[in-house]
Amino acid sequence: MSNKKYTLGFIGIGLMGKPMTLRLLNAGFKVHVWNRTPEKLKTVTDAGACACAAIAELVKASDVIMLCLADTAVVESVVCNHILENGSADKLLIDLSSIHPENTRQLALTLYEKCGMGWVDAPVSGGIAGAEQGSLAIMAGGSEENIAIARKVLAPLYHQLTHMGDVGSGQVSKICNQMIVSCNVLVIAEMIGLAKQAGVDAEKIPAALAGGFADSRPLQIVGPEMATGTFEPVKWRVKTLLKDLHMAVDLAACQGNATPMSGLAAQLMQLHGSRGYLEQDPATLIKLFTRSDA
DSSP states (O other): OTTSOOEEEEEOOSTTHHHHHHHHHHTTOEEEEEOSSGGGGHHHHHTTOEEOSSHHHHHHHOSEEEEOOSSHHHHHHHIIIIITTTOOTTOEEEEOSOOOHHHHHHHHHHHHHHHOOEEEEOOEESHHHHHHHTOEEEEEESOHHHHHHHHHHTTTTEEEEEEEESTTHHHHHHHHHHHHHHHHHHHHHHHHHHHHHTTOOGGGHHHHHTTSTTOOHHHHHHHHHHHHTOOOSOOSOHHHHHHHHHHHHHHHHHHTOOOHHHHHHHHHHHHHIIIIITTSOGGGGGGGSOSSOO
16 A cells, blocks of 8 residues: 555545645645535645545545544544545554544554554644644654555645554544643743733733744744734634644543643633633633733
């Protein structure tokens, strides 16, 4: 399988799936696509993707099937209800979603036992901008052979792909990534709120801190948005960070580790989400730390 030109299947054409599919098409891959909401396929089909009426059709037509789905339950449903019965040993599944490591290991084992199909968990970091620019960081778990295939087909998407170990290790690594990102975004919101209340021009803070120890990509992205109250367009969602924090807390409990910072971050994110912000951009977290809802 390693010496052929792969036909790809991409399931999940959302905020991240659309720009990734467009880059794969631009790189010359033939890409079959399926999405729960067919209307969202127009941009990628206009660019040359082949729309499939059913997941089974996509699996049968593709060598490498990629998933970019919302959560563990959706990945389980797609794999168990559609891919298991249509997969084969000459195909590979690459899961770009961020889901629970233990479910990943169980699904990968089931897929291999039922139809001989391999699995690479390859969650990504870098957001929509990273997907559009092909500068994503990918943390991958799987066999050396399957990782080699993943490196080849995902090449248009990343600036760095790190083989973290066996299946599931990519998901553990993404959870670690999200622990840092979530706590960072929350403390940025807390800081911007304090700066505003203390009379500082908060819009200047990201530039003032650029290059120092407090600098970070989240600061440079969400800091100005929080300072100006700019929450559109939605580039990522509060519910995504909350999902990943819940997985972090669960993983830590299974390992017997204490994660008080991530636990508190999950509670604050849950509070914010309960106020109607689950589908909104994390820049809205500033509303937790300001007296005005403006």
